[in-house]
Amino acid sequence: MSAPIRFMSGARNYNPADLRIDGERLWQALMAMARIGATPAGGVKRLALTDEDRAGRALLIDWARAAGCAVSVDAIGNVFLRRPGRDNGLAPVLTGSHLDSQPSGGKFDGAYGVIAGLEVLRCLADAGVVTERAIELVCWTNEEGTRFSPAMMGSGVFAGKIPLVQALAEPDSARTTTLAAELERIGYAGAGAVGGRPIHAYFEAHIEQGPILEAAGKTIGVVQGIQGIRWFTAHIRGADAHAGTTPMTARRDALLAAARLIEAINRISLDHAPGGRGTVGRLVVSPNSPNVVPGSVALSVDLRHPDAIALASMAGEVEATFDGLIAAAGLDGSIEQTWYSPPTAFDPACIEAVRRGAEAIAASSMAITSGAGHDAKYLADICPAAMVFVPCKGGVSHNESEDARPEHLAAGCQVLLHAIMAKADEPD
Amino acid sequence: MSAPIRFMSGARNYNPADLRIDGERLWQALMAMARIGATPAGGVKRLALTDEDRAGRALLIDWARAAGCAVSVDAIGNVFLRRPGRDNGLAPVLTGSHLDSQPSGGKFDGAYGVIAGLEVLRCLADAGVVTERAIELVCWTNEEGTRFSPAMMGSGVFAGKIPLVQALAEPDSARTTTLAAELERIGYAGAGAVGGRPIHAYFEAHIEQGPILEAAGKTIGVVQGIQGIRWFTAHIRGADAHAGTTPMTARRDALLAAARLIEAINRISLDHAPGGRGTVGRLVVSPNSPNVVPGSVALSVDLRHPDAIALASMAGEVEATFDGLIAAAGLDGSIEQTWYSPPTAFDPACIEAVRRGAEAIAASSMAITSGAGHDAKYLADICPAAMVFVPCKGGVSHNESEDARPEHLAAGCQVLLHAIMAKADEPD
Numbered sequence: 001m002s003a004p005i006r007f008m009s010g011a012r013n014y015n016p017a018d019l020r021i022d023g024e025r026l027w028q029a030l031m032a033m034a035r036i037g038a039t040p041a042g043g044v045k046r047l048a049l050t051d052e053d054r055a056g057r058a059l060l061i062d063w064a065r066a067a068g069c070a071v072s073v074d075a076i077g078n079v080f081l082r083r084p085g086r087d088n089g090l091a092p093v094l095t096g097s098h099l100d101s102q103p104s105g106g107k108f109d110g111a112y113g114v115i116a117g118l119e120v121l122r123c124l125a126d127a128g129v130v131t132e133r134a135i136e137l138v139c140w141t142n143e144e145g146t147r148f149s150p151a152m153m154g155s156g157v158f159a160g161k162i163p164l165v166q167a168l169a170e171p172d173s174a175r176t177t178t179l180a181a182e183l184e185r186i187g188y189a190g191a192g193a194v195g196g197r198p199i200h201a202y203f204e205a206h207i208e209q210g211p212i213l214e215a216a217g218k219t220i221g222v223v224q225g226i227q228g229i230r231w232f233t234a235h236i237r238g239a240d241a242h243a244g245t246t247p248m249t250a251r252r253d254a255l256l257a258a259a260r261l262i263e264a265i266n267r268i269s270l271d272h273a274p275g276g277r278g279t280v281g282r283l284v285v286s287p288n289s290p291n292v293v294p295g296s297v298a299l300s301v302d303l304r305h306p307d308a309i310a311l312a313s314m315a316g317e318v319e320a321t322f323d324g325l326i327a328a329a330g331l332d333g334s335i336e337q338t339w340y341s342p343p344t345a346f347d348p349a350c351i352e353a354v355r356r357g358a359e360a361i362a363a364s365s366m367a368i369t370s371g372a373g374h375d376a377k378y379l380a381d382i383c384p385a386a387m388v389f390v391p392c393k394g395g396v397s398h399n400e401s402e403d404a405r406p407e408h409l410a411a412g413c414q415v416l417l418h419a420i421m422a423k424a425d426e427p428d
Numbered sequence: 429m430s431a432p433i434r435f436m437s438g439a440r441n442y443n444p445a446d447l448r449i450d451g452e453r454l455w456q457a458l459m460a461m462a463r464i465g466a467t468p469a470g471g472v473k474r475l476a477l478t479d480e481d482r483a484g485r486a487l488l489i490d491w492a493r494a495a496g497c498a499v500s501v502d503a504i505g506n507v508f509l510r511r512p513g514r515d516n517g518l519a520p521v522l523t524g525s526h527l528d529s530q531p532s533g534g535k536f537d538g539a540y541g542v543i544a545g546l547e548v549l550r551c552l553a554d555a556g557v558v559t560e561r562a563i564e565l566v567c568w569t570n571e572e573g574t575r576f577s578p579a580m581m582g583s584g585v586f587a588g589k590i591p592l593v594q595a596l597a598e599p600d601s602a603r604t605t606t607l608a609a610e611l612e613r614i615g616y617a618g619a620g621a622v623g624g625r626p627i628h629a630y631f632e633a634h635i636e637q638g639p640i641l642e643a644a645g646k647t648i649g650v651v652q653g654i655q656g657i658r659w660f661t662a663h664i665r666g667a668d669a670h671a672g673t674t675p676m677t678a679r680r681d682a683l684l685a686a687a688r689l690i691e692a693i694n695r696i697s698l699d700h701a702p703g704g705r706g707t708v709g710r711l712v713v714s715p716n717s718p719n720v721v722p723g724s725v726a727l728s729v730d731l732r733h734p735d736a737i738a739l740a741s742m743a744g745e746v747e748a749t750f751d752g753l754i755a756a757a758g759l760d761g762s763i764e765q766t767w768y769s770p771p772t773a774f775d776p777a778c779i780e781a782v783r784r785g786a787e788a789i790a791a792s793s794m795a796i797t798s799g800a801g802h803d804a805k806y807l808a809d810i811c812p813a814a815m816v817f818v819p820c821k822g823g824v825s826h827n828e829s830e831d832a833r834p835e836h837l838a839a840g841c842q843v844l845l846h847a848i849m850a851k852a853d854e855p856d
Binding site: 210 | 637638640643670671674676677686690694702704705706708709710712713717718721732
């Protein structure tokens, strides 16, 4: 490439169609990052604000500096790697994800979104591109929420949804230290204000963490938004009774009622296909003895849907079914909502930028809704945002066997580049 | 009463219709026994071969000696209190139950059968009755199986179904001592051979430990036998999956399959009404997390029926249902029978003796099958046997709130007396 030419407003010093990310470099960077906290089983354990997290951050910063980026760290430890634009008074385009992992996590959850953003910056640097707006790569602090609660903490504080002082005071899961102390210890207690500045657009690349793209044979998921979630805790109370002496018709069997509730939740979720999801993941029986009719069951209900009205309808159906089952069986019980996370709809223009990126590289794609939470959820509250999904093997994530194909990762990165470039030259 | 008259074969020195047990004395003896190991909540904790068990045995022996009985103890600690007959070469009529309790047991489970037998002996002593055969009251060692395993140990050794050496070597649940050592410690390591001698008939009075008599408004349960029991352990294996990202149709949800199995077991048991009972009492979910589709469930299945063929049919239906559910859901799994206790049919003549006893006192009665195991189960293997049930409040047993009405207990004791006397003068 020729030396950088100063960008003139309304013109470009580059042809977006000529920009090509380096899939091999992307893969090698992912593998290098995966060696930090690597587990014998091939996974990654890089918990937030541990020595491994520090090492991962340091490696990322080295790479980004070499690509011409300036480093800043805010007070919650979010790391911003800024590639200047022509007009640095304009709000930047932001991309990124997280480097922290689950205790038995994989190589791609989070790390892919960070390294894909890095590869975009490296590509632009190699091509000598000057964009109108700055482009920033961000590594959010503590997305997983394993060592410190809640999840998506760095982006949550950035978006003003989680108070900084509360996050800093958060004890670790072992209750031996605090987030503030660990930020200090690993050298990432930044001086910068958290958030409060305009972001022109946010894009996040991520493995799907589900089986939809793989099953459909698609390379790119054009993420429309993030499902809403309602969590409930249900208690069913009947009467402990002797399994031998108590006739079937004289029983007040809490587990039988729970079984019927589980079946009903499955049916209700199928009735709301394809968006509806319903899960009983936790169920505890008491007294849990083979020859005692269970007198008490506690269980969790997880309902999800991309549409808030449909999700509310599912919740109403589950509650009504619960009440009916309990009454019909002569039992006592309660079902209480314990958490509600409303659906997030991503920005139509950002979604369209992702879709056109896939189209530009002739990658097969489909619209998809994220079933998991991501930092993009909080960003969508303060700026136009969207996500790019790529398939992961068997839909498996939060698992050391998490895997993804290099060609899918490269395609997702190329789509990310297209989406970023679609926004990077926009006027205010 | 006049002094005892020596009984002449073919004639009686008493009119059975004149013999009346003393309901008040029966109640007071039950209450006195219940003070040994009494709990603050009104129950009894008198675990096998503890100091409380020793005290209960001693009180019983004092009472029985005062009623003219000779005491013997066998090598497993079963206590026999023998009231001689005219021909002591004939096999005796045996009655009794157990004095050990559950950790949070009640006043009547076991103790009622022992004290009712004592009251019969006291009544005969008061009346100066001489029977053709000796009548023996037995207190069986360790019926509950709580402190030492298995349950019904003393009667099991007596019937030759449990090896004596195995029983003696059994560790206590805390694994700090053995049954042999505890027998020695409390002074009940008898020298007598265990069993191996003919018993003419065995009768055992017991609270029902179920709700059937109370619901039917009957005073006496004429027990026809003891249900057969089949226990199974089932394992269902699907795949852990993210509750948010995994579509309903892509799930391999072990808990949903378990729910369907629970529903099917209930239906199969109802199909085999009134004898069929089916219970899933224990169910363990893995990983048991609210936002993870359960990949694994382990559960117990307890099937009961008084008829062996019907019980086998129930088992076959449950196994076939399990296989069908697993296959239809694309899951893996296994269901294994872990225990089979065949049904016990009591002796028709002994059953008839109980029925006539109820008829004689104009007590309301009904045929009933025992849902729980009792020492009578082992005795039925070696001699004609039957049981007398009386109602207990709400069917509740193995609970400190266990309760029974004095008039019901007295009626059951009177029926026991009639049944014993119907056999006590029989020739060989």
